Amino acid sequence: MALETFYEVMRRQGITRRSFLKYCSLTAAALGLGPEFAPQIAMAMETKPRTPVLWLHGLECTCCSESFIRSAHPLVKDVVLSMISLDYDDTLMASAGHQAEAILDEVMTKYKGNYILAVEGNPPLNEDGMYCIIGGKPFVDQLKKVAKDAKAIISWGSCASYGCVQAARPNPTRATPVHEVIFDKPIIKVPGCPPIAEVMTGVITYMLTFDQLPALDRQGRPLMFYSQRIHDKCYRRPHFDAGQYVESFDDEGARKGYCLYKVGCKGPTTYNACSTVRWNDGVSFPIQAGHGCIGCSEDGFWDKGSWYARLADLKGSGFGVEANADQVGLIAAGAVGAGVAAHAAISALKRAQHKNTDGAQKTEGGEK
Amino acid sequence: MTDTSLSPGTAPPAAPPTEVARVIAGGKKLTTVYVYEAPVRLWHWVNALSILVLCVTGYFIGSPFPTLSGEASAHYLMGTIRFVHFAAGYILAVGFLGRIIWAFFGNKYSRELFTFPFWRKSFWKGFFTEVQWYAFLKPRPLKFVGHNPLAQVFLFFVMVLGLAFMILTGFALYSEGTGLGSWQAKLFGWVIPLLGGSMQVHTLHHLGMWVIIVFIIIHVYSVIREDIMSRQSMVSAITNGHRTFRDDDPD
Numbered sequence: 001m002a003l004e005t006f007y008e009v010m011r012r013q014g015i016t017r018r019s020f021l022k023y024c025s026l027t028a029a030a031l032g033l034g035p036e037f038a039p040q041i042a043m044a045m046e047t048k049p050r051t052p053v054l055w056l057h058g059l060e061c062t063c064c065s066e067s068f069i070r071s072a073h074p075l076v077k078d079v080v081l082s083m084i085s086l087d088y089d090d091t092l093m094a095s096a097g098h099q100a101e102a103i104l105d106e107v108m109t110k111y112k113g114n115y116i117l118a119v120e121g122n123p124p125l126n127e128d129g130m131y132c133i134i135g136g137k138p139f140v141d142q143l144k145k146v147a148k149d150a151k152a153i154i155s156w157g158s159c160a161s162y163g164c165v166q167a168a169r170p171n172p173t174r175a176t177p178v179h180e181v182i183f184d185k186p187i188i189k190v191p192g193c194p195p196i197a198e199v200m201t202g203v204i205t206y207m208l209t210f211d212q213l214p215a216l217d218r219q220g221r222p223l224m225f226y227s228q229r230i231h232d233k234c235y236r237r238p239h240f241d242a243g244q245y246v247e248s249f250d251d252e253g254a255r256k257g258y259c260l261y262k263v264g265c266k267g268p269t270t271y272n273a274c275s276t277v278r279w280n281d282g283v284s285f286p287i288q289a290g291h292g293c294i295g296c297s298e299d300g301f302w303d304k305g306s307w308y309a310r311l312a313d314l315k316g317s318g319f320g321v322e323a324n325a326d327q328v329g330l331i332a333a334g335a336v337g338a339g340v341a342a343h344a345a346i347s348a349l350k351r352a353q354h355k356n357t358d359g360a361q362k363t364e365g366g367e368k
Numbered sequence: 369m370t371d372t373s374l375s376p377g378t379a380p381p382a383a384p385p386t387e388v389a390r391v392i393a394g395g396k397k398l399t400t401v402y403v404y405e406a407p408v409r410l411w412h413w414v415n416a417l418s419i420l421v422l423c424v425t426g427y428f429i430g431s432p433f434p435t436l437s438g439e440a441s442a443h444y445l446m447g448t449i450r451f452v453h454f455a456a457g458y459i460l461a462v463g464f465l466g467r468i469i470w471a472f473f474g475n476k477y478s479r480e481l482f483t484f485p486f487w488r489k490s491f492w493k494g495f496f497t498e499v500q501w502y503a504f505l506k507p508r509p510l511k512f513v514g515h516n517p518l519a520q521v522f523l524f525f526v527m528v529l530g531l532a533f534m535i536l537t538g539f540a541l542y543s544e545g546t547g548l549g550s551w552q553a554k555l556f557g558w559v560i561p562l563l564g565g566s567m568q569v570h571t572l573h574h575l576g577m578w579v580i581i582v583f584i585i586i587h588v589y590s591v592i593r594e595d596i597m598s599r600q601s602m603v604s605a606i607t608n609g610h611r612t613f614r615d616d617d618p619d
Contacts, residue, residue: 217548219561227548229566243445245435253435262432268544269566299565311430312571325571326431329578336582340589343502347593350504 006045006208020045027209030202032224044209051208052107052115054146055089058139059132059166059175060121064157065091067194070280071201087115090134101135108149116207117150119143119160123181124173131173140181147182152213154188154203155179161189161221162299169303179220186213189220191272193296198277199225219299221271230267230293233275236260254290264308265292272297400610401513403477411467412606418460419580425453426577454542461535477514484524491517502590511599513611519590526583530576537563537573 004012010020024045025038057065069092086092087107093100107115121139124131129138147153155178158164166175179187190203203222206214214222231237239245240259247253247262261268267275270293274285286293292308295301305313311324321328404412428449436443471479485491494510498518501509510516515523540559543552544566563569595602601612 218558223548229544232545232547238440241447241450242440242443243433243436244440244443245432247435252437258435262435266567269570271566295567298567300568304567311574312567314571314575325574325578326427329575329581332578333581333585336585340585344589344593346504347597351597354507 004050005048006050007042009050010045027202027205030198031206031214041209044211048208048211050085051151051211052085052087052111053118053204054087054104054107054115054150055092055118055120056139056143056146057090057134058119058121058123058143058159059173060157060159062091062120063194064120064159064200065089067197068156068200069197071197097135104146108146112149114151115149116152116154116204117146117185118154118156118204119178120156121159122163122167122175122177124166124175125181126172126174131175143178143181147185150185152186152188152207153178153182154190154207155220156190156200157195158191158193158296158301161191164193165302167302187220188213188216188222191221191226191297191299193301195297196225196273196277196279199273217271225273225277226271226297228271228273228276230270230272230275230287234259234267234287235275236287249290257290260287260290260292261310263292264306264310266295266298266301266307267293270295270298270301400612402609403475403513403611404606404609405470405474405478406609407466407470408474408478409606409609411463411470414463415460415467418456418463419584421456422453422460423577423581425449425456426574429453430574457535457538457542460531461539464531464535480514480520481523482528484521491520495521509598511613511617513600522583522586526579530579530583534573534576534580537569537576540569541566541573 007020010023011017015023021038021042024041025035027041028035028037031037088100088104090096090100093103095103121132123129123138123140123143125140129140132139134142155161159166159175160178163171163175163177166173167177179189188203188207190200192199199222202225203214206222206224214224217223217226231240234240236257236259239257240261244256244258245253245262246258246260249263259265265287267287274293275287278285278288294307295304305315305322305324309324311326313324314321314328319328323331429446432446432449436445468482471482494512495517497506497510498516500506502518514520536556536559539552539556543550543555543557544560546552548557560566560569563572591602594600595604599614601610601614605611
């Protein structure tokens with residue numbers, strides 16, 4: 001398994017040097033790097049051997065893989081799909097059974113400490129991990145085994161990053177995100193259900209060309225795609241600032257493309273690149289199609305109440321009540337207001353009573 | 369240290385039960401004490417005003433006005449509401465900082481807000497006396513130059529811890545707009561993952577508003593009630609700084 005460089009593979013596949021250089025500058029632009037980085041990317045691709053990627057699948061729905069193979073940027077897709085050394089991916093690979101598992105062991109020993117582990121889905125920990133069996137063993141064992149000698153781990157999607165719907169309360173299988181099982185490796189979270197294809201290929205390309213992790217935010221997400229909210233770059237943002245909202249999905253505002261804030265759009269609380277990169281070759285994204293963002297790349301989005309309400313119900317915030325902050329607040333303020341009124345009434349009565357009894361002995365001077 | 373306007377030169381006798389009693393024991397008739405210095409009073413009213421503005425604008429950020437028609441470029445309603453909210457937030461935060469700084473320079477009553485004398489026995493005695501007074505179990509409350517212990521606990525939890533929480537979460541949410549690398553994000557950005565994400569922080573900030581509204585109801589009511597029924601002045605004290613007592617009884 002002598003590894004060729006990216007460039008050699010590209011040339012072998014009939015890609016001209018001109019296209020190759022174009023790809024390098026496009027990638028530099030997509031990653032938010034300056035033009036001086038294009039030759040650096042070209043250099044890396046010409047000289048670096050390809051890094052093996054092992055792609056594991058735990059509890060998941062394969063939407064990440066589905067998204068990934070639809071990466072619209074043709075060159076990116078070519079590079080990543082045919083040119084990264086995707087040595088193990090039990091969903092995509094041709095071999096199966098013992099043969100497939102043998103490849104895993106082979107890569108792990110041959111490229112010890114040099115392969116990238118991509119995880120789609122997460123391990124369920126209840127019943128010793130029996131809710132997800134890969135090759136006759138619990139997925140959590142496979143994950144721990146492969147992670148041991150990996151250079152870095154990519155957590156694909158909200159499952160691997162945060163748990164996602166299989167971790168929704170009461171989480172019967174105890175589905176657990178990767179970073180709560182593996183502690184000793186750098187983990188890059190690429191959340192989303194699924195993540196945008198170009199984001200996935202962008203992250204992999206960056207890691208392979210620069211041989212380092214992309215800059216991450218506090219939650220471990222690549223800054224280049226997750227540093228801004230959907231809301232910050234939303235094309236409907238002017239309607240938000242103006243105060244023009246869709247009040248219901250069949251009203252005039254909906255037809256005119258007003259802001260979806262009032263029908264529960266989670267754009268203002270969701271970090272992702274949908275409003276800039278969009279989906280399916282930049283065709284559209286949920287808000288463009290007239291539906292609010294559901295916040296699928298945010299931790300806990302599956303447990304935070306309705307897709308169609310801005311004010312989350314407090315059950316999801318750990319308060320255990322199915323009411324939003326305003327309902328709870330109004331009830332509390334009402335109760336306290338009533339209490340105050342009652343207290344004031346009793347105080348007035350008491351005072352009147354005291355005036356009558358004390359009146360005789362108290363001098364006016366004491367009262368000032 | 370105690371600024372009793374009627375006893376300028378008297379050396380206080382060794383640790384009498386209360387300072388009110390101390391001045392009385394000196395043979396002086398106590399009528400007023402200068403409690404709230406100018407910066408404290410200024411802070412109180414600026415703080416009150418910004419809280420009012422923040423609650424109203426904050427509510428309308430969460431539940432916006434009915435939609436406007438016409439060109440988007442003809443309006444900037446939400447933008448204006450948010451601007452006013454952020455401006456008031458800055459004023460509140462600067463005021464809060466200023467108030468903390470003043471606690472180092474002001475008189476001892478200026479420190480009362482930030483100290484919660486959990487281990488002092490007399491504090492808890494006063495606390496329960498006040499609770500009884502509010503529960504109509506005592507016909508007459510105690511006298512206090514500064515805050516009464518019940519008020520002090522209440523203020524400490526809502527106006528110190530509560531406001532600090534609102535400032536932290538508020539700036540964290542604001543930093544989402546100013547973006548990574550801004551000083552707001554550097555100073556306050558950590559709050560968002562800590563509390564479980566942007567949506568969660570929005571919810572908690574919103575709940576915080578209701579805590580403060582409930583506080584305002586109780587605060588305004590109890591101040592007016594105390595002003596009428598207690599043994600010292602309230603509203604005029606936070607306006608001109610002088611606390612007036614209604615009687616000369618030692619305790």
